[in-house]
Amino acid sequence: MKKETLITTRRAVLSGLASCGGLLAGGCSKTLPPTYGNVLRMGDLLTYKAHRLLLPVHSLAKEYEHGDISSIPAIGNTNPADPRQPTFNADRGAIYQRVRDSGFADWRLSIEGRVARPGAYSLAELKRFPSRTQITKHTCEEGWSAIAEWTGVPLRRVLEAAGMLPSARFVQFYAFDDSAEGLDMLDALHPQTILAYGMNGRDLPISHGAPVRLRVERQLGYKSVKFLRRIVVTDEFDDLGKIGSLQNGWAWYVGI
Amino acid sequence: MEQAISDPLIDATGAGRLGGRAIAGKGHAGWTRASHWIVAVSVVTLAFTGFVILMAHPRLYWGAVGNDLTPALIELPISRNYRHGGWVPDPPFSAQAGSPASAIRTYDILNYNGWGRSLHFLAAWFLVVTGAVYLVAGIVTGHFRRHLVPRAGELKPRLIREDLVGHLHLRIQPARGGPPYGLLQKAAYCGVVFVALPMMILTGLAMAPAITAGYPWLASMFGGSQSARTIHFCFFALLVLFIVVHVLMVVLSGFRAQMRAMIFGK
Structure with missing residues (x-):
């Protein structure tokens, strides 16, 4: 027995x-x-x-009240134009300095890859999309967390406007510094996944990723790429090479 | 260490006379030995990587959120990140005094969380899967009922006091190589199996943004994800204490006999 x-x-x-x-x-x-x-x-x-x-x-990730907003550290790269910062890229750092000097009027977000209508969006064009404001918790992989209010356009709206192809499975996000991250469609099309241009009722500060950063509320903070410049829709998984998290020894999916 | 096995109270088959009545050592079943060692390796790996993760941010909080710009409940001096400086204030979000603020970190922190957290979760998978099999087997085979949960008759203040005084005087019963267990021994094992390890898993899940999005009660039952992190740390400390005492008891009761029993059965 x-x-x-x-x-x-x-x-x-x-x-x-x-x-x-x-x-x-x-x-x-x-x-x-x-x-x-x-x-x-x-x-x-x-x-x-x-x-x-x-x-x-x-x-949906929990959304908080206005009174719950907390102080929030700015870490990692806090200014892509500064050569002393981690993941600094000289060429794109210079471009960042130029668009920053224009008050981001010259900034464009390029949408490429598996979309019917690839193109570049200005900040004003992004702000013409219906916006979403959410007060959510930022969970840093280091162990700390903070609550802030984020305003932006749901990524889904932009991908639909660009005519995302049915075969698309992943979305890659490239920053002005040497960092990039990718999402699967489940997180990319999630209603709380936004391209944020506002924080706590003001323009997104430089240290938090101006003019536009990604917000991915169901993963750790490092997926919410700051200083966005380029979005690429792909059919296949892309590890993003030396600037991606995987080849640097970090998990790609961090819903944890 | 051979004395333990040739102790006059214990004969070669492990049967012996303790406390005035004959007690036969039953040995450890195969599945308890296998799960013991898988869980042992997992827990030691989890404790080590958990400590590595904690070093990146050695501050603990109570509530939903907490960071370097908010007050800490506990600050642990366990890495160069302890009370590190290097903060440059950002322009304020609001002109109101005392309103939420931002600051730029210029200090290069110690952070091995890349491999640390992935190894933590790999070990956690082994713990969760083995733990689930162990819990089902423990119920089905009657192992919990017969060997782990103290009987009503054992829970008399006199017996508890005797066992406690005995342990405090380090009068440790010689190795029996498995059940039956003493009263404090049962309490310690039940605490680990039914309280500490389940709490570790629950508070661990309560820190995950994807999991708490699906099941918000996981975080709220602990008073928020940062409270869950603090509780996670407290149970880590209790489990480390358990491991130290557990190994000490193994050594004092007869290291070789106990190891042989947990590896080969008898």
Whole structure:
């Protein structure tokens, strides 16, 4: 009797492990983040797939009251034109300095890739889209968090205006510094995923990503790319090379 | 260490006479041995990587949010990030005094969270899957009922006091290589299995933005994600204390006999 229980448990564990293996084997295709044979990335992939399988798809991150707004540190790159900053890029830093001097009148956000109507949007054009204001919590991977009010255009509106193709599966976001991040369509089309140009009732400050940053409310803070300059829609997963989080040893999906 | 096994109270089969009545050592079942070692490795990995993650921001808070610009509940001097300077005030959001502010960090913090957190979660998967199998097996086989949960007759103040005084005088019963367990031993194991590890998992989930978006009660039941982080730390400290005492008890009761029992059964 006892022996049988043991065999059943062992069999259950083995079949469980086998199904995990099947889950991870999917990492070879280009519709999922790659693991590079790295066991840490395999764990990240398992977490990503478990979140997508188990969590409610349409849930909204909690939105707070105006009185809940807290102080908020500005970290990482806080000015792409400053050569002393981390992830500084000389060419784009100079461009950033120029558009900043124009009060961001010369700033354009380029939408490219798998869209029917690629193009570049000025700040004024983005502000003509219906806006969304949300008071949400920013959870930094370091361990701290803060509540702020963000105003911007839902990314979904912009992608629809650009005519996103039905085969599209991922959206990549490039900044003025050497940083970039990608989202799957579930997070990209989420109603709280916005291109934010306002913070706490004012224009987005330089230190927090002026003129426009991404807000991804169901992932850690580093997915909310600051200083946006270019959005690329793709059919396949793109690890973004040396400026992406994956090749720098950080998880791509951080709904955590 | 061989004395433990050749103790006059214990014969070669592990059966012996303790407390005036015969007690047969039952040994550890295969599934408890397997789950013990998987959980042991997972928990040690989680404790180590958890500490690495905490070093990046060694401040703990109460409530929904907290950061370097808000008051801390506890500040831990565990890395160069402890009370670091390097903050340049940003232009204020509002002219009102005492209103939320921003500041730019110019200090280069210590941060190994890239591999630290991914390894933390990898170990957490092993803990959660093994823990789930263990809980089901513990109920189905009667292991919890027969060996872990104290019987009503054991919970007498006199017996609790005796066991406590015995432990404080380091009068540790020789290795039995498995159940039956003493009263404090049962209490410690029940605390870890039914309280501390489930609380670690729940407070861990309560810090995740995607999970709390789906299930907001996870964060609110602890008073917010930062409270959950603080509770997560407190149970980490209790679990480290448990591991220290657990290993000490293994050593005092007969290290080789106990290790042999937990690896080979008997």
